Amino acid sequence: MKIGIDFGTSYSAAAVVIDGAVRTVRFGDEQQFRTTVYFPEAVPDANQFELTDALEGEVDALVRSARAQQTRAASEAVAARREQVARLPVDQREAALALISAPVQRSDTDLRRDAIRAVRRHWLEQQVREARASAASLQNAVYGEEAVEAYLAEGFGNLVQSPKSMLGYQLAPNVRQTIVGIAAYILEHIRLSASQQLGANVRSAVLGRPVQFRSSMGAAGGDQALAILTEAAAGAGFDEVSFLEEPVAAALGYHAQSAHRHRTLVVDIGGGTTDITLAEVGGAEEPLVLGSWGIARGGVDVDLSLSLSRFMPLFGRGATRVPAHHFVEAATVHDVVRQRDFQRRDSYREVAAPFGPRLIALQQGGNTTRLSRAVESAKIVLSARDDHRAELDYIEPALALATGAQHLAQAAEPFLGFLSELLREVGEEIGEPPAAVFLTGGMSRAPYVREAVQRCFPSARLVAGDPSLGVVSGLAFAAARAA
Template sequence: MHIGIDFGTSYSAAATYRNGELEIIRFGDAAQFRTAVFFPEVVPDPNDFTLTPALEAEVEAQVRDLRTQLRQFGGAERSDDALRRDAVRMVRRQWLEDRARNSPTATLESFQHALFGDDAVDAYLEYGDGNLIESPKSMLGFRMDPQVRKVIVHIATHILEHIRLTASRQLGEAVRSAVIGRPVQFRSSMGDRGSEQAVELLREAAAVAGFDEVSFLEEPAAAAMHYHKSLATRQRALIVDIGGGTTDVAFAELGGGQHPEITRSWGLPKGGTDLDVNLSVHAFMPLLGNNIANVPVHHFVEAASVHNLPKQREFRKQDYRMVDEPWQSRLRNLQKPGATTRLNQEAERTKILLSADATHHSDLGFLEDGLGVDTTQPELIDAISPFINRLKRTLDDVRGDLANSDAAASVFLTGGTSRSPAVQAAVRESFPEIELVKGDPSLGVVSGLAVAAAELDGMPP
């Protein structure tokens, strides 16, 4: 049996058809889960090592021991600086070993006890240790060294295996085949090669996760297959899928009892996570000194980008001891384990609530007692305007490319970010003469992937 898998930047889902009926795979009580995984194993970052007074004393003791050994065994003379460098390396190595051994989560068999979704985030925030990986899909298209590649494949493997085993339990049979959704254009630092690499990594991860057969379908094409089932007559339609990491558009001929035909597609490597970052920088980071303190602006972007591990690492190793108060204390508190994740969660919550509410108060007491900020709808619109403008330019390109084609009868809008009133307004403004049809923001893509999976099984729904 094939299943459809929407391996999303923000959320992931799976579905199949049984006896002609769509069946969504349940993850606990939910139809999808946050694309995050928590490994209790502690892999301390050497960049976190700093010489405290206690560690400095250990370094001095090591220097004395090394000097004594040289005298006893007649070694070559070495300078004090050389001895100190060796001593610091020895103390750092011992610090790394002790930190891993003494972690409150070190007694768990980490990779056998990985947690997924909101449970992963909750565990990370509770323990304040271990490894939380959010939005691994956003890293698949970037240049990486062999060790990082191995880690990324390992993470993707755990997520896909979690999906496969959950589906197998629900369906009562071993699931070994899947149709996996993919964006038209992955986020990438390598252009088209980045998208090729992303598919290669997902294929490799799927094989290790126990899938014997996988194929890939562009996400707007999957959404088109879902919309296709609801159309009694043949029509041309634009499919606009705006997810957490990417925005994809397809032009298709659908409905009327014939097979759907995708004739064009366009991709923008931006999505809902960009809205979260922009809102965090715009609404929250001024409280930490953005455009006020003597701190480069890119530090605040790095802090807000929880889906980007290299940027998070860069932020956490910055030294803010020379920054004026209150920014110094707030920034150093933001560098503590879990703090950037908490801030991102609040940015996401604010974005969602301001879709309906005029204002929202955010409690940032984890950075400083009593710290908070009120954000208004106009401030949200201002913060996310860079993404809205990019979206409009992409849709303008679509209009231009289709200028000599027959007009579409409808625009089908899906993807989690399509819930945003500002996003809906931008699509309406770009195609005012075409009917806007709102699909299921969460399950539109995975439902179409299930249709494609059923066809591969020879049982078209």
């Protein structure tokens, strides 16, 4: 049995078509899950080594014993030399004695440095042993919203959020391997859930892909992303996978529910990317795809912009000398390397209150994740209401932030600019406006996004598709055709 998989930046889902009807795979009680995985096992991090009082005691003991050993070795060396001199002819002894000097002793600083190294090595070995011995292991990975909850409750371990955002970036070989492994865990979670619910060993899938992946390497980033996903799918137990552009999939899904043939622009606005397809859909004929476009911008860009403009000033952005990129690192929770960079800095002790202590609080376990959740919630709540209040007492007692619709409007402006520009280009390229614009993707729930789309195609009928399931339904139809 072949399934459709929407491996999304923010949410993932899977579905099949059975007797002409789409059946989604359940994840707990939901039809999708947050593309987040938590590994409870804390992989030891040598940079977390700190000289506690107990370890300081071990260092002192090592220094004392090294110093005593050094003194003993020195006096033994002098004694041995004296014995040699005693065996020389009498007339040579005085000159030889004058040449005897104690061997050079290593300074206390050197001895202490070596002692710290030894204590650190021992500490790290112990961490590895403890991690291995703990009941939690990589096999106990937790997915979705539960992953975030487990991570925040445990306060340790590794939380990987939105790995899709990293697929097209320049990756050190070990980071690439980690990402392949993480994507494999997620795809395996999907494969096993589907197999169990469908009563079949699922081994093939049609995977959605954006028209343009988020990438730091242009088109090569897209190639890398597909290579990583292919490798990950094999690791997850899929014998065969193919890829289909996400908006093309959404067009297939819309086709299946359209009685009459018409020319439609499918617009899928997700967390990481915005993807568009023009297609003739509906009626008895096969759907006809006429073109696809995409930009690597989506909901997470609005989140980042809102975080920087509204939340980060609470941490000194614009009011201190803390470099601007530190705030971007703190806000970019899907980027494990940037998160580590932010969490390891020890320069915030020198930043004046209240900003320094708040930055230090932000560095503590899980707080960047809590903050990014607060930012996303503000964005979502402000789609339906005019104000939002975020309680930030995990940063400072009684700290809270009110955000109004006007703040979100400002933060969303750059994204809406890119979206409108893309729609304008598409409009120019296709000439005659489409009869309908079919909207899907989580960001299509936002009224300002729908309005921006309608402004670009005022004569088209706006069709609100299921924001969460538009793409995966189409992938399920594609899987059924290919099977």
